[in-house]
Amino acid sequence: MTQTNGDLFEAVSSQAQTAKAAARVLSTLSTAQKNEVLLAMGDALLSSANQILLANELDVQDAISNGQSDSRIDRLRLSHKRIEEMVSGLKQVVHLPDPVGERLSTRKRQNGLVIDQIRVPLGVVAMIYESRPNVTVDAAGLTLKTGNAVVLRGGKEALRTNSILVESLRKGLTQQGLPEGAIGFIDRPERETVDMLIRMRGLIDLAIPRGGAGLISTVVERALVPVIETGVGNCHVYVDRDADFQKATSIVINAKTQRPSVCNAIETLLVHESIASAFLPLIAADLIAKSVEIRGCEKTLAILQTLFNLHRDHIVPAQDEDFETEFSDLVLAIKVVHDEKEAIDHIDRYGTRHSEAIVSENMVAAEEFLQQVDAAAVYHNASTRFTDGFEFGFGAEIGISTQKLHARGPMGLEALTSYKYVIRGDGQIRG
Amino acid sequence: MTQTNGDLFEAVSSQAQTAKAAARVLSTLSTAQKNEVLLAMGDALLSSANQILLANELDVQDAISNGQSDSRIDRLRLSHKRIEEMVSGLKQVVHLPDPVGERLSTRKRQNGLVIDQIRVPLGVVAMIYESRPNVTVDAAGLTLKTGNAVVLRGGKEALRTNSILVESLRKGLTQQGLPEGAIGFIDRPERETVDMLIRMRGLIDLAIPRGGAGLISTVVERALVPVIETGVGNCHVYVDRDADFQKATSIVINAKTQRPSVCNAIETLLVHESIASAFLPLIAADLIAKSVEIRGCEKTLAILQTLFNLHRDHIVPAQDEDFETEFSDLVLAIKVVHDEKEAIDHIDRYGTRHSEAIVSENMVAAEEFLQQVDAAAVYHNASTRFTDGFEFGFGAEIGISTQKLHARGPMGLEALTSYKYVIRGDGQIRG
Numbered sequence A, B: 001m002t003q004t005n006g007d008l009f010e011a012v013s014s015q016a017q018t019a020k021a022a023a024r025v026l027s028t029l030s031t032a033q034k035n036e037v038l039l040a041m042g043d044a045l046l047s048s049a050n051q052i053l054l055a056n057e058l059d060v061q062d063a064i065s066n067g068q069s070d071s072r073i074d075r076l077r078l079s080h081k082r083i084e085e086m087v088s089g090l091k092q093v094v095h096l097p098d099p100v101g102e103r104l105s106t107r108k109r110q111n112g113l114v115i116d117q118i119r120v121p122l123g124v125v126a127m128i129y130e131s132r133p134n135v136t137v138d139a140a141g142l143t144l145k146t147g148n149a150v151v152l153r154g155g156k157e158a159l160r161t162n163s164i165l166v167e168s169l170r171k172g173l174t175q176q177g178l179p180e181g182a183i184g185f186i187d188r189p190e191r192e193t194v195d196m197l198i199r200m201r202g203l204i205d206l207a208i209p210r211g212g213a214g215l216i217s218t219v220v221e222r223a224l225v226p227v228i229e230t231g232v233g234n235c236h237v238y239v240d241r242d243a244d245f246q247k248a249t250s251i252v253i254n255a256k257t258q259r260p261s262v263c264n265a266i267e268t269l270l271v272h273e274s275i276a277s278a279f280l281p282l283i284a285a286d287l288i289a290k291s292v293e294i295r296g297c298e299k300t301l302a303i304l305q306t307l308f309n310l311h312r313d314h315i316v317p318a319q320d321e322d323f324e325t326e327f328s329d330l331v332l333a334i335k336v337v338h339d340e341k342e343a344i345d346h347i348d349r350y351g352t353r354h355s356e357a358i359v360s361e362n363m364v365a366a367e368e369f370l371q372q373v374d375a376a377a378v379y380h381n382a383s384t385r386f387t388d389g390f391e392f393g394f395g396a397e398i399g400i401s402t403q404k405l406h407a408r409g410p411m412g413l414e415a416l417t418s419y420k421y422v423i424r425g426d427g428q429i430r431g
Helices: A003-026 A031-047 A049-065 A070-076 A080-095 A134-145 A156-175 A192-197 A213-222 A245-257 A273-289 A298-307 A309-314 A320-324 A340-350 A363-372 B003-026 B031-047 B049-065 B070-076 B080-095 B134-145 B156-175 B192-197 B213-222 B245-257 B273-289 B298-304 B309-314 B320-324 B340-350 B363-372
Strands: A103-108 A114-121 A124-129 A149-153 A183-185 A206-210 A235-239 A266-272 A293-296 A315-317 A331-337 A355-359 A377-382 A399-401 A409-411 A417-428 B103-108 B114-121 B124-129 B149-153 B183-185 B206-210 B235-239 B266-272 B293-296 B315-317 B331-337 B355-359 B377-382 B399-401 B409-411 B417-428
Touching (some): A003 A124, A003 A149, A003 A183, A031 A080, A031 A134, A049 A070, A049 A156, A070 A156, A149 A192, A206 A213, A235 A245, A235 A273, A235 A340, A245 A266, A245 A273, A245 A377, A245 B417, A266 A273, A266 A340, A273 A298, A293 A298, A298 A309, A298 A315, A309 A315, A363 A377, A363 B417, B003 B183, B031 B080, B031 B134, B031 B156, B049 B070, B049 B080, B049 B156, B134 B149, B149 B192, B156 B183, B192 B213, B235 B245, B235 B273, B235 B340, B245 B266, B245 B355, B273 B293, B273 B309, B273 B331, B340 B363
Parallel strands (some): A124 A206, A149 A183, A235 A266, A235 A355, A266 A331, B124 B149, B235 B266, B235 B355, B293 B331
Antiparallel strands (some): A103 A114, A114 A417
16 A cells, blocks of 8 residues: 555544444434534534635635536535525424334244344444535434434535535534544545445445446445445336326426436336327427427337427437436437337336336226336326425435335435344343 | 356356346235245155255265365255255245235325335345255245245355256246246356356345355455345353343353354353452353363453363463454353443454343343444343344344344345335326
């Protein structure tokens, strides 16, 4: 290991080690104590608002000089209002029920043993994320409420902002007599720190990557600690033969255009062939009015191209790769399918198991779709945009899991917990 | 990729792909259909008993020629009785409740959406295991009952036995009209097949390694698919100042000697210093009578060595590494601790978070231990040997998880499931 690497490794491992030590303390706190800390953190953020904005301005200036895109700069930029939103986020977490200590099951065995299954914190959670500085505050709040320590590794473009945010949050901890190591923070910009962090078996209990597909697959591929994959969404709406066209158009337009950059927006529309010539012109008119580019299969083009000759720039042939792509933009692939089975097979082949919807008035078709489609969230006659911790009523969201282990779909506080078996006896031994 | 590797990769990926296709079929089976298949599998095993024993005899002869240890050969060897036990294991699985389809929660939202959280199969489970051929049958039965496909990769020393077992199990599948690909099997001995299997993202939903520490850490380090770590157990009993000595001796002897090779046996005894000079001679006499070698800390030796001068071979100084070792044998490290906190700190440092016990009549001390010790199972006045799916009343066990994600401790059928959110609406869109 080179000098620099040894130094870097030391920086990362010291944060993980102090977080682990702090996790033992956090796991024994009462709900009231944790809520006090959350409020103190919020106060500390408000008191440091001017310093936070100053540090943020430096990060934003650098991002502009480095030619970052407007959307990245927007995600990076804070304001008084955004700081207040972070603080109000912490206050919302105060009001959520504390899952830690919940008894999940009890078994009394014939030999007299009583086996309780009790919800406990995970221990130390590593968050690896990109430019949004609000993740720093959200993650600190949610992990604290669940009695976990956290190690934060944000994007290097937000390093100054995150540093001062963490400094403020730690003031909230120490004011309440807690170790500041409960919020670990990697204050170095080097990319290797991510690799180091996600390989610290025995120190890190869970790594959660939040960001683009590149970040997520890097973490999944290189991690030695358990990871929850989040966020990649190639989602579909299937408009069935027996669809109500009004519901179908409103759901497709909402799912595609209300916020096209997010993971629960749709990328492909599947249409049953027996209604294609009636439905496609309706939806195409609405899509074009919303400036959506249509990438259609042959049958789609055959129906639309003559009708929409004036808008031919907006209607182009779909390539196979279009069906694999999360456009995250005002682009929609459209495919006419022979029947529901072909729609389900298409989703099985191209989908990322995030959110999938059927629009149909036929209950048999709907139930088949809901049962057979393998995804975190399957919808009948509703927009895929509802896949969200707040919309599901969890009161918080640490991310949206697209894997099947531990947590699937929107992750609330419970996703940050594990359990242990507590067994009480009176001298029992195994025969 | 070399010719051989390409060929090997094809062999592994074809099993994973056919398993994935089969998983879609399995996920829609009723409980009754799955139970029929389990019974048909049992019948097929009994009909093939002679062929199974012949194949097993060839594996056993090879293992003997290769100089394998007696304990490995014993694990490998089948008999009519062992085949009957496998079949009765399948019948037990028939009687277990089917977790798939269970509604875990329901939320009605103000906008009229109804969100059901429904338990579903994981999809495709890869089992990577060593010599015991009964794992082949157990894993096939448990994954089938939970609607999952499985890909089995057993030890090369059991290849002939496992091949014929899988052939019989598949007869049970096809007799019931199911695809034999539901039980995938890697019929090649090369070690690289493990690496290939645990890197098939998108095909394998979960890998479970069962075997020695080497196998488990190889799988954890190299896998790209989610893994559940199983089985490594460095477990402790702490005998508190207020312990009942009779309970303490019986629990320590049981936890150490009833079956020393298993993961829930203890490796270290921690004794409160204020009772050490009274308790250690009692427990030492019992341990020595059971041929257990004691590796004691300085204080332990000071108390025991003069008293047990005749047995000085059985009482040796403990090295620091002894406290890190899963002896899996009749060896016990003993350490005198200043107080309960030192006991908990010792467990935190050296334990593998498997099973930990306190013996005490003091309820305050007991509750502190149960709350503060971070392990899958924490015991008050009972032997650690109870950490087991059958002893916990799960009716089955696919392994014992020592990680905190997804499943912790003994894993029954539920550990082989995930869930999905099923959302029913009437045209709702997000505002």
